[in-house]
Amino acid sequence: GAGVSQSxxxxxxKRGQDVAxxxxxxxxxxxxxxxxxxxxxxxxxxxYFQNEAQLDKSGLPSDRFFAERPEGSVSTLKIQRTQQEDxxxxxxxxxxxxxxxxxxxxxxxxxxxxxx
Amino acid sequence: xxxxxxxxxxxxxxxxxxxxIYCNYSTTSDRLYWYRQDPGKSLxxxxxxxxxxxVKQEGRLMASLDTKARLSTLHITAAVHDLSATYFCxxxxxxxxSKLTFGTGTRLQVTL
Numbered sequence: 001g002a003g004v005s006q007s008x009x010x011x012x013x014k015r016g017q018d019v020a021x022x023x024x025x026x027x028x029x030x031x032x033x034x035x036x037x038x039x040x041x042x043x044x045x046x047x048y049f050q051n052e053a054q055l056d057k058s059g060l061p062s063d064r065f066f067a068e069r070p071e072g073s074v075s076t077l078k079i080q081r082t083q084q085e086d087x088x089x090x091x092x093x094x095x096x097x098x099x100x101x102x103x104x105x106x107x108x109x110x111x112x113x114x115x116x
Numbered sequence: 117x118x119x120x121x122x123x124x125x126x127x128x129x130x131x132x133x134x135x136x137i138y139c140n141y142s143t144t145s146d147r148l149y150w151y152r153q154d155p156g157k158s159l160x161x162x163x164x165x166x167x168x169x170x171v172k173q174e175g176r177l178m179a180s181l182d183t184k185a186r187l188s189t190l191h192i193t194a195a196v197h198d199l200s201a202t203y204f205c206x207x208x209x210x211x212x213x214s215k216l217t218f219g220t221g222t223r224l225q226v227t228l
Binding site for chain 1: 120149151157158159160161164204206214215216217218219220221
């Protein structure tokens, strides 16, 4: 597609439920990032993939968060046993470069997660 | 600590006026980015600044980078209502090539 595509756009989860958020990066983009954006705040880094390799997961807030990109294209961010503090917008981004942020980084429209 | 600070956090300005948003960061960087975000929307890339003294302009927006001062500015010339949005700067710090550290954003409101 023309841009970074994320689904679902909106998700309401009951506390304790598991959720999976999908990201389709721009075709051919090697680097893929996940960010978490709380209301009124700037995005915060979660994790980074170069192709299928997860090179940096230092921003994942707990072991309830897990991300994968098994074939080097689509990525899934999974949150287990969701808690209210997980409520945020989860942004996926991709770029062409192979070494972290390189040139323009394109963001998707985000998945809005509300945990009730 | 890797920190990015923006000011002001909120800016209300009249159409036709000029203003500058400031972005300070805590240590050496590889790249600095400016993004625009409209309510409920994603981040739109505005500028990528790579080196000291870099200046880029697009329409009424001009961004500059001073790596020695660890400062970037986003200058708005003759503001129009369509520029109302939240503006973020984000830094790729040296040695942390995989991640961007974002500022808290500047919410710009342009009034008639």
